[in-house]
Amino acid sequence: MTEPPPPLPWTAWREATITAVAPITPRVKSFRLAVDFADSVRAGQHVDVRLTAEDGYQAQRSYSIASAPDGSGTIELMIEALPGGEVSGFFAEVAAVGDAIELRGPIGGAFVWGPEDGGPLLLVGGGSGIVPLLAMLRLRARVAPEIPCRLIYAVRTRAEAIALAELEARARDEPGFGLSLLTTREGAARRIDADAVAGALAGLGDPARVFVCGSNPFVAAASELLLAAGIAPARIRTERFGG
Structure with missing residues (x-):
């Protein structure tokens, strides 16, 4: 053979x-x-x-x-x-x-998550930065749904939100998962801020792993907010999509 x-x-x-x-x-x-x-x-x-x-x-x-x-x-x-x-x-x-x-x-070996890494898990995405976070959400749902997870997702409008129907269904049907959708150019026109971070942490507790992905300005702003909220730098992983 x-x-x-x-x-x-x-x-x-x-x-x-x-x-x-x-x-x-x-x-x-x-x-x-x-x-x-x-x-x-x-x-x-x-x-x-x-x-x-x-x-x-x-x-x-x-x-x-x-x-x-x-x-x-x-x-x-x-x-x-x-x-x-x-x-x-x-x-x-x-x-x-x-x-x-x-x-x-x-x-890539730094910006990755698996069930062996544990939780609670906090994900923060801006625009198309949701894509690698979506892989983490899908993996968690299939093999480790008991791990608490929250997602903060900032996007210009609901129509531009990637996989929004899937994300909202997960927030509705999956115990232990919560979604905070921020639209920056419609409705309340809210960007990521200290209140958004505090709200996610209130339902999650102290996260063991934090992943932030999006444009350079978004990642910089989100990282500063996370650090100000008391999350240790060693727990935060970032990935930037340029401009």
Whole structure:
């Protein structure tokens, strides 16, 4: 019997096939990709995606993985169409089921969570920064629902909130999980502030792990608020999505 080849290291570029495409918000689409490392992904990791034009020109972008290992042999990326984005433009306008793309991963070892890390767990996301946090929420719900968890999610409008129906269903149906949605450009137009942090902590207690993801300004502001609330710096992990 022939032994299967050893798995490729994360540094190797490999081919992945798009198996499903679905709209998430007016600017974000979900892409399911068949990959050979799906079961080894840790919640919070990302992949690099590379596109190569016929003339050899290459464009590369990193995307967080929204899914947690589920035995399907696939990972899910949620990709936002950005103005002038070479890679995101391809996914928004061209990519279709059956297409093959190059990627490498999974990447990242600091911004990850698993049930062995315990809780309580506080997640703080801004805009598309929800994506790696969504992987953590999905993993918790499947293998460690007893771990208390709260999510503070800041987004411009409800229509732009990624996976909002899923998040609200989890808040309604999952004991031990709470959601605080802050819309910055509609309704009360509230940004993340000390009261939002205090409200999450009041229902959670002292968090053992805190993950913050979003734009540079959002992560900076949220981190300052968390520290001011008395959370030890060693418990806070951050990931920034630029601008």
